Each structure stands twice: as C-alpha cells, then as structure tokens.
Amino acid sequence: MLEGVFGNITVEKILFTLYVYGEGYPLGMARTFGDSVNRFQQQLKRLEDAGIVASRLIGRVRVYTFNPRYPFLGELKTLIEKAFEFLPEKEKGAYYSKRTRPRRTGKPL
C-alpha cells in the first residue's frame, strides 16, 4: 500500500509495526514477517539516517521508535494510520495484534 511511496515493502512493515506497537527491533520484526533480519536492519538504518526513527540500546537489543523530533511526524503518522485502515483484517490479525501487555516472570502460558 505504501510500498510505492517508500520504495519497498519492508519500510511499510516497519512503519506499521512502529505505528501499532510504538517500538520494535529488527529480530522481532524479522520473526513476525518471516523475513531476513538484515533486510530490516538495513531499512531501519536508512530511516534512522533520515531522522524518521530513533534507536536506543536496551541490553544488547537496539530498539527503534518513531523519532519524536522528526518535523513531519504528525503528517507521516496520519498517512500510516489511513493506510492501516485499508489493511485486510487477516493481515492485521496475523502481524499487528500480538500480545504486548506484561506477563509475570515464571507464569505458565
């Protein structure tokens, strides 16, 4: 959907992920979409260079969020929000509805 605007489908997946969950990391995204980690790392780096996303290290994991200082963030999020509405429910269910609430340590599934 946004592939035409952003040049590739990986960026679309990244932007939807950050829009839905607020943050994400390359390995997590790669597992969710069954794609290579390298592909996500490359595109996240590109988005970071452009100032669209920001990252910080948590332990050994580099976690990405939208860069709150990106001057067009409001407009970008509006576009992503609109595009997300058009996403088939099946896709939303498969990729963008993971549990995010905490799970106590040691609690059986």
Next chain:
Amino acid sequence: MTIDWRRIGIKKLAALISEKLRTKGIDTVLVGGACVSIYTKNRYQSFDLDFVTHATIKEVASVLSEIGFLRESSRHFTRHDCPLFVEFVAPPIAVGKEPIKAQTELKTRLGLIVLLTPTDCVKDRLAAYYHWNDPQALDQALMVAGAQKVRLYEIKKWSENEGHTEKYREFAKRLKRKKG
C-alpha cells in the same frame, strides 16, 4: 597555515569545515551540541559537530576528503588525528515541529560559521529533554540561556505548541534559580 588537529577546538573546526564547504558552493548550518559549546565558551564540551545541509553526502564527502576527513559510516566523518568527529544530519533544519528560518552568522579568522540562534539552540536542547527526558540536554539548555540573550517568551510559546508546558515550567524555574 598549520593546523594542530589533535588540539583543534570545536569553533575552529566548525569554521574550517563550513568555509571549506562554502567555497565549493555547499551551505551548512551547525546544530546540536557544538552550538552549545560555542555559546557557552566550552563550559559544555561537545566532541561532535552536527551540520545540516541540503547537499548530498557524496558531494560533502568529496570536499571533506581534501582536508583529510573520511566517511566513517553513512553520515559520519573522522580524521585519524582529530578527536572531534563530524556528522551531517538529514534536513530540514527544525526544532520539533517548527522550521528554523533565522540563523546566526559567526565570523572567525578561519571562516564563517552559520549556526542556530541562541534561542533556537535552547529549543533544540529542550526538544531532547522534552521528548527523551534527557537531563543533560536540560542542563545544556540552561547553560545557553544563562550565557546568552534568549527570547524566553518565544521558547515558552514553542514549548506549548510542542505540548510540553509542564517541562517548560521546570526549565524556567531552574533558569530563574540559576540567575538568582
């Protein structure tokens, strides 16, 4: 002119790079911590220079290589004997949602530096404090506001537009205390 790259200060290096790029038709604006260093006369010591330019990194790289600065990663440049490093951040020049139109021009013996005004420099640091809760950025904003004339009313209005009235109050309170 011989340059002692190991001991070069941030202002000198900023002037040297700005001037070198300008002679090749590339305009830059210095942003970030380097502006804090300049405005506080190094009370805050930054080790990197962040420039914004609309030129391509390829064009910048070709000019900077003439003074020994080589591209380290996508946007970073270093020189083997210089402790400071240089980054070209993606345009536009903005503080939060607001584009920056006015800049300060600083004439030095080594050339002209175009940089954020003291007021925008404070906003730039406050943006980091507002969005990332970075206490160092708040300290830097206070240092600049204490050392330079800044338009506090403009900073207050901007903070409100960014949705950070509460944090602005904290900044204003600490600035008042600092100025006694």
